[in-house]
Amino acid sequence: FSILCGKSLRDRIIGGDFATTIFDGGFRGEILSHFVPHKKNYYQFILNYDYTFKNSFYVLIEYFYNSGPLKKSEFLQLIDRGTSTLTKHLFGLNFGYDFTPLLRGDLYIIYGPKNEGLFFHPKIKYSIMQNLELGGGIQWFNRKKGSEFEFDHHLGFLYLQYYF
Numbered sequence: 001f002s003i004l005c006g007k008s009l010r011d012r013i014i015g016g017d018f019a020t021t022i023f024d025g026g027f028r029g030e031i032l033s034h035f036v037p038h039k040k041n042y043y044q045f046i047l048n049y050d051y052t053f054k055n056s057f058y059v060l061i062e063y064f065y066n067s068g069p070l071k072k073s074e075f076l077q078l079i080d081r082g083t084s085t086l087t088k089h090l091f092g093l094n095f096g097y098d099f100t101p102l103l104r105g106d107l108y109i110i111y112g113p114k115n116e117g118l119f120f121h122p123k124i125k126y127s128i129m130q131n132l133e134l135g136g137g138i139q140w141f142n143r144k145k146g147s148e149f150e151f152d153h154h155l156g157f158l159y160l161q162y163y164f
Contacts, residue, residue: 011036025051034068042068050094058096058106065089086148087114102127106137110148117147131163 001018015032031045044067050060066085089112096106108121123137136158141149 008034022049023051025049040068042066044068048092056096056098058094060092060094062092062094063089064092085112087112087117089113090148112148114148115144115146116142117144117149118142119149119152133159133161133163135159135161 001016003014003016005012005014007013012035013032014035015030017028017030019026019028021027027047027049029045029047031043033041033043035041044065046062046064048060048062050058052058064085066088069085069087091111091113093109093111094106096104098104103124103126105124106122108119108123110119111117118141120140121137123135125133125135127133136156138154138156139152140154141152143150143152
């Protein structure tokens with residue numbers, strides 16, 4: 001576990017986190033309280049659990065809560081959204097699988113129940129050598145009006161990563 005305090009722009013922040021093992025999987029949580037001058041204070045927390053099965057199938061389930069979601073006009077003025085959201089609740093899933101020792105696929109999904117916002121992010125990576133990896137994927141948003149992802153744009157990507 002840990003505790004933290006600091007300042008981000010004008011906000012004062014205090015928070016903490018924990019991590020433990022339950023049923024051979026990882027259980028984690030984080031909380032941040034934001035003290036905002038001349039505005040309403042708010043807090044955010046996240047809980048998640050992940051597990052890897054013997055056949056390499058990986059699953060993570062996550063819940064994010066934000067007591068101070070932004071209004072649409074505030075949200076659009078941000079250059080970096082960070083952990084700012086339009087909604088109070090977001091749910092996440094991550095699935096991964098090693099098809100071979102060199103080829104791995106992952107699928108990330110985020111769902112916002114307010115106006116059914118949905119984000120899909122499948123990706124695949126291949127280890128060309130011990131320290132060289134080729135990968136790619138897409139990021140797809142349903143862009144439903146009023147949802148968390150209304151203003152996001154689809155994107156595809158390829159990458160070559162070298163470790164040294």
